[in-house]
Amino acid sequence: MADITAETIRQFIASVAPDLDLNALGDDTSFDDIELDSIDFFNLLLEVQTYCEIEIPDNDLDQCNSVEKIIAYCASQ
Amino acid sequence: MNIHTIESFIPSYCIDNVARALQFGIQDQALATKIGPRKLPVLDAALEPSDMVVQSVEKACKSAAFDTSSLQALVVVSQNGDGAETIPHVSAIAHGKLSLGTDVLAFDVGLGCSGYVYGLVILSGLMKQMGIERAALVTADPYSRIINPEDRSTSLLFGDAATTTILDPTGKWQVGHAILQTDGSKRDHIKTVARTFEMNGRQVFSFAATQVPEQIRQLLTEVSLTEQDIDQYCIHQGSGAIVRAIAAKFPAVSDRFPCEMAETGNTVSSSIPLLLQPRLNDEGLRKLVLSGFGIGLSWGSMLIERVG
Numbered sequence: 001m002a003d004i005t006a007e008t009i010r011q012f013i014a015s016v017a018p019d020l021d022l023n024a025l026g027d028d029t030s031f032d033d034i035e036l037d038s039i040d041f042f043n044l045l046l047e048v049q050t051y052c053e054i055e056i057p058d059n060d061l062d063q064c065n066s067v068e069k070i071i072a073y074c075a076s077q
Numbered sequence: 078m079n080i081h082t083i084e085s086f087i088p089s090y091c092i093d094n095v096a097r098a099l100q101f102g103i104q105d106q107a108l109a110t111k112i113g114p115r116k117l118p119v120l121d122a123a124l125e126p127s128d129m130v131v132q133s134v135e136k137a138c139k140s141a142a143f144d145t146s147s148l149q150a151l152v153v154v155s156q157n158g159d160g161a162e163t164i165p166h167v168s169a170i171a172h173g174k175l176s177l178g179t180d181v182l183a184f185d186v187g188l189g190c191s192g193y194v195y196g197l198v199i200l201s202g203l204m205k206q207m208g209i210e211r212a213a214l215v216t217a218d219p220y221s222r223i224i225n226p227e228d229r230s231t232s233l234l235f236g237d238a239a240t241t242t243i244l245d246p247t248g249k250w251q252v253g254h255a256i257l258q259t260d261g262s263k264r265d266h267i268k269t270v271a272r273t274f275e276m277n278g279r280q281v282f283s284f285a286a287t288q289v290p291e292q293i294r295q296l297l298t299e300v301s302l303t304e305q306d307i308d309q310y311c312i313h314q315g316s317g318a319i320v321r322a323i324a325a326k327f328p329a330v331s332d333r334f335p336c337e338m339a340e341t342g343n344t345v346s347s348s349i350p351l352l353l354q355p356r357l358n359d360e361g362l363r364k365l366v367l368s369g370f371g372i373g374l375s376w377g378s379m380l381i382e383r384v385g
Contacts, residue, residue, distance in 0.1 A: 039111050039318045042282045046322075049283075058279065 004052055004074050009044075009067045012051075016043035027068040041065075048074065078201035079248030079384065081211075083354040084137035086129050086239045087341060091116040094233055094342070101229045108233070113317035114342035117236040120219040125159035129217040129239035130171035137213065137241035145175055148243075150212035151183040152200050154192035154346040156372075157218055161272070167217065189267070190313045190371025192216060192346035193242075194255060194379050197367075200244060201252045211245040216346035223274040230278045234316055236342030240350035250357060250365075254300050255379035256292055260284075263374045285319050285370050289378070290326035293368055296378045302364070304330045307380075309356070312368040314338040314348040323368075345371070 006027050014022060017040040025034060031041060045056055048070055054077045056064060063073045094117050098108045108115070120129065130153055138145045153168035168183040177183070186196050196214045204212055217239035226232045244252070263284065266277040289312065297304065310333055312323060317336055324334035335352060338344075344351060349367050356362055363383045370376035 037107065037111065038278070039282070039316075042279045043286075043318075043322060045279070046283050046286055050287075058277070061279075 004048065004071060006067050006071065008051065009048070009070055012044050012047040013040075016040045016047065025067070028066055031065045052077070078204050078244045078252050079246060080242055080250040080252065080353070080357065080381065081245045081248030082137050082141040082241075082243040083350050083357060084133055084140050084241050085347070085351055085354060086133040086136060088118040088120050088124075088237050090121060091118050091236075097226075098233055101233070103233070109317070109339075111316070111318045112233050113314065113320075113336065113338040114234070114236060115339045117221075117233075117342045118238060119221045120237040125170075126155055126157055126167050126217050126219055126239075127159050127170035127174060129219065129237075130155075130167060130215045130241075131174045133215060133217070133239040133241040134171070134175060134213055137243050141243055143211065143243065146178065147211050148177065148213050149181055149209040150200065150203065151175075151177065151181060151215065152186060152196055152203075152212065153183070153215045153217060154186045154188055154196045155216070155218050156187055156189060157220070157222055168215075171215070188372065188375060189218070189345050190315065190343075190348070191257075191369040191373065191375040191377045193349045194367055194369045194377035195257055195375070196346070197242075197244075197252050197379060198255050198257060198377070204244060211243065214242040214244060216240045216344075216350060218345040218347070220274065220345055223269055223272055225273050228275075231274055231276055234343045235274075236344050238341055238344040238347040238351060240347045240354070242350055242353075249383055250381045251384045253380035253382055254296065255377060256296050256299070257375070257377040258288070258292060259373045259375040260288075261373065266374060267372045281315075281371075281374070282319060282322070284374055285315060285376075286322040286326070288376055289323050289368055289370050292376055292378045293327075293366060296366065296380060300380050302380070307333065307364050307366050308362045310334045310366045310368065311349055311352040311356070313343075313370055314341075314352070315343055315371070
């Protein structure tokens with residue numbers, strides 16, 4: 001499994017939600033607080049799953065709702 | 078076997094999906110780019126799925142200048158029977174309403190959004206096996222009957238429509254190689270509970286965005302064609318987001334994935350033939366890939382080629 005970085009996640013976010021202002025996105029900013037809708041979020045998780053070669057179950061989605069949470073979640077897998 | 082004619086029946090009454098989206102707090106731009114439909118056709122309460130079949134078959138036969146009595150088989154892709162019943166099957170009811178002869182075989186195919194590709198494989202194989210010269214593949218599934226209007230994840234997506242594809246040896250588009258797959262371990266991601274439709278949007282999105290591009294690539298390998306050899310990829314119009322997500326997996330040809338669901342929504346097994354209908358007479362198109370995906374979960378992709 002590849003280690004994922006904040007920079008990689010930000011690149012994924014820029015790809016799935018190109019209109020989003022990444023400057024407003026801190027590593028601890030909840031995706032609920034920015035204009036990342038559910039489809040963008042699905043797309044982001046798909047990129048993360050493919051990159052890290054993991055499966056993120058529906059029950060774990062709340063553990064993945066910020067950049068730093070995704071890093072921690074992937075590291076724990 | 079070849080595709081001769083495609084005609085459709087789209088109900089005239091439509092839900093204003095822009096207004097419905099606003100009720101869920103979804104603005105116009107998000108509706109257009111992420112979801113897709115601005116209008117959702119709804120089958121009149123006085124009509125049944127079999128009536129959609131009858132109307133689209135009669136329209137197709139008239140368009141092709143064929144008498145309905147020349148049909149030797151009627152295959153209907155549908156999961157919603159007339160009324161609240163599933164017995165008898167829709168194709169038998171339509172068979173009776175069309176007054177077809179007893180030598181005209183009729184059966185249903187119980188699939189959703191993958192049903193058109195599966196149906197083409199089933200019917201073209203059956204025609205070859207039985208020496209049938211002319212047959213109708215009908216898609217007719219009024220999901221408005223099973224959608225919960227309060228369900229944000231589905232009520233903005235689905236529209237009602239029916240299509241009829243007439244197959245016979247004189248058609249200009251040859252039904253070609255296909256791949257059909259099913260993953261029953263994921264069957265609960267799209268289902269009905271007490272006749273109400275439920276869908277796990279995230280799982281279905283992930284499935285489609287990964288499995289469908291993989292299957293299309295496998296199909297191209299098996300027919301020794303490249304991405305660039307295909308003029309257009311007519312894939313199931315699940316949502317604007319899913320069409321774009323699949324197209325994005327083919328960056329060199331992503332502009333060859335039409336997304337045309339603004340006026341109809343996701344019409345289940347009818348979405349691919351609705352895309353094909355205006356393209357059949359486009360002389361600039363020679364090779365098309367069709368791909369449907371959904372309930373089962375099941376997915377199927379097929380090459381069709383212009384021969385005339």
